[in-house]
Amino acid sequence: MEKSLLVRSLKGLSAAELSRFGEFVHSPYFNKREDLNRLCACLLAFGPAFEDPGLEKKQFYRTVFGSAEYRELPFNNLISDLLKLLYEFVALEELSGKESLKKDLLLGGLLERDMPQQAERQIKSWSLVQEKRPHRNFDYYYGEYRRFEQQDRLNLGKGKRGYDESLQQASDHLDRYYVANKLRIACDMTSRNAVVQAGYECHHLDLIQNMALRDSSGLQEDPAFQVYAKTLDMLRGADSSRDFQELKHLLIEKGGQFPRWELRTLYNYALNFCVRQINSGRTDYYREIWDLYQALLKENILFTEGHLTQWTYINIITAGIRLQEYDWTEAFIHAYKDYLLPEEQYNVYTYNLAALYFERKDYGLALQTLHDVEFTDAFYHLAAKIIQLKSYYELEETEAFFSLAEASRKFLSRNRQLSEYQKRSNEAFLRLARRLYEIRLRSGLMPRSVFAAQVEGFRKKLDEVMAVANKDWLEQAADRLIQQKKGPSEALSPE
Numbered sequence: 001m002e003k004s005l006l007v008r009s010l011k012g013l014s015a016a017e018l019s020r021f022g023e024f025v026h027s028p029y030f031n032k033r034e035d036l037n038r039l040c041a042c043l044l045a046f047g048p049a050f051e052d053p054g055l056e057k058k059q060f061y062r063t064v065f066g067s068a069e070y071r072e073l074p075f076n077n078l079i080s081d082l083l084k085l086l087y088e089f090v091a092l093e094e095l096s097g098k099e100s101l102k103k104d105l106l107l108g109g110l111l112e113r114d115m116p117q118q119a120e121r122q123i124k125s126w127s128l129v130q131e132k133r134p135h136r137n138f139d140y141y142y143g144e145y146r147r148f149e150q151q152d153r154l155n156l157g158k159g160k161r162g163y164d165e166s167l168q169q170a171s172d173h174l175d176r177y178y179v180a181n182k183l184r185i186a187c188d189m190t191s192r193n194a195v196v197q198a199g200y201e202c203h204h205l206d207l208i209q210n211m212a213l214r215d216s217s218g219l220q221e222d223p224a225f226q227v228y229a230k231t232l233d234m235l236r237g238a239d240s241s242r243d244f245q246e247l248k249h250l251l252i253e254k255g256g257q258f259p260r261w262e263l264r265t266l267y268n269y270a271l272n273f274c275v276r277q278i279n280s281g282r283t284d285y286y287r288e289i290w291d292l293y294q295a296l297l298k299e300n301i302l303f304t305e306g307h308l309t310q311w312t313y314i315n316i317i318t319a320g321i322r323l324q325e326y327d328w329t330e331a332f333i334h335a336y337k338d339y340l341l342p343e344e345q346y347n348v349y350t351y352n353l354a355a356l357y358f359e360r361k362d363y364g365l366a367l368q369t370l371h372d373v374e375f376t377d378a379f380y381h382l383a384a385k386i387i388q389l390k391s392y393y394e395l396e397e398t399e400a401f402f403s404l405a406e407a408s409r410k411f412l413s414r415n416r417q418l419s420e421y422q423k424r425s426n427e428a429f430l431r432l433a434r435r436l437y438e439i440r441l442r443s444g445l446m447p448r449s450v451f452a453a454q455v456e457g458f459r460k461k462l463d464e465v466m467a468v469a470n471k472d473w474l475e476q477a478a479d480r481l482i483q484q485k486k487g488p489s490e491a492l493s494p495e
Helices: 005-011 015-026 034-044 057-065 072-096 099-112 116-132 138-157 165-196 205-214 223-236 240-257 260-279 285-299 310-322 326-335 342-359 363-370 378-395 398-414 420-445 448-464 471-486
Strands: none
Touching (some): 005 034, 005 072, 015 034, 015 072, 034 057, 099 138, 116 138, 138 165, 165 205, 205 223, 223 260, 240 260, 260 285, 310 342, 326 342, 342 378, 363 378, 378 398, 420 471, 448 471
16 A cells, blocks of 8 residues: 555655644544544554555455455545545645635635625734735735725625725735736746746736836835846846846845745745856856855755755855855855755765865865765766865876776766766766876976977867866866976976
8 A cells, every 4th residue: 555645645744744634534524434534543553654564455454344355446445535535634734824815715605695794804804814924925915906805895795886995906906916926927937948948938928017117006116026027137138147136135125025935936046047157157156156045044945844955055065165165164064964855965965075175175085085985876976986086186196096087987888877968078077187197197208398288289178078077177287287397487488
């Protein structure tokens, strides 16, 4: 039964939710069948892991039906019925945290049952619920639209036929909801099109933007409109650098108007913009990405279900290293290690610690950190070998360097987990790194003109190859080789 949809669904519930689900099933309002009660109780005894040899259909059948003769069809039907109850439970769990939606459903039910006095009281209560909502995003405006529409319905039921402010308010808040949500979806579409060329089309977007510009109800001052309109401007790239700066200011000033999940998405748009700028050669954006991550850490909105993704962890560390914020970065590596997913933690933590030591030029400690470590992920295995290889180069460990270069070449040729781009770029790195080391080994035996020509040939080859991993390090290593040949105050000249 471990692979059944029911058991897989139960695994998605927390321990507290599993307990409440048991109470839900045993409530006669939702379920009056004893066979479902017995099946639920038997299953929950195996939670929350639900991984046990005892999770076997025939054993459950005997417990539930009290019969040794197993019959597949009735038992499968029973499992299906319990799964339906689970779906009802999840829907109610979601509803329990949505006070505005509950008020909307309640008002509809009261008005359908001709209870205007009770509806009047609930409208006032709903108004207080809306006032207490901490955020003013698209969902808030939908709640306001529904509240005023129900108020107008109540007023019509009482015979009011003149001008009703509720109808106007319903219309205005529907406009705000639609504009904010349309812009939000447009940002998502534009972002995805840039990453995977998905071909999404956000229809009527120009009409929406023009409508907002002509609006006289204060829509342009609305935080949701301002933030999403500016995000869209940045993503579309007309004046993206200026738009990025304005968006960053808006997120700091008005970020409190959005729930955590929505604010995290908005910050991700800004972070991805910084990544694209860095990849195009704008290294000054490392400071921008660093500032954004600092804000995210301060507001505690980087986490998803209590965990930090490995890519967020790596990006923060990379920014810290590039800005030479070494002490802060090392403290971050240790402090946030336990927030990584357990299955990723060992690989990600060890690799990034070694990467930091390498950038600090503590090559011996970088090698020591990686000594006898066997990475389970092919990407981290290769990345760790590259750190070791560069460390051997810096320490002039010639035999270890060439031995590891050959072992890494074989690993690339045999590995099927890495993408073709990862293979090509790292194969190019290994070839060029070997070539550079060979030039260094012979540099003392070459005339300066020959040495200069060989380094120049290396640089030309480096520029010609389309995809090279660690290209910056190769360029810097070639520059240092030239400086070493020159001496402290000597310029290279032909022999």
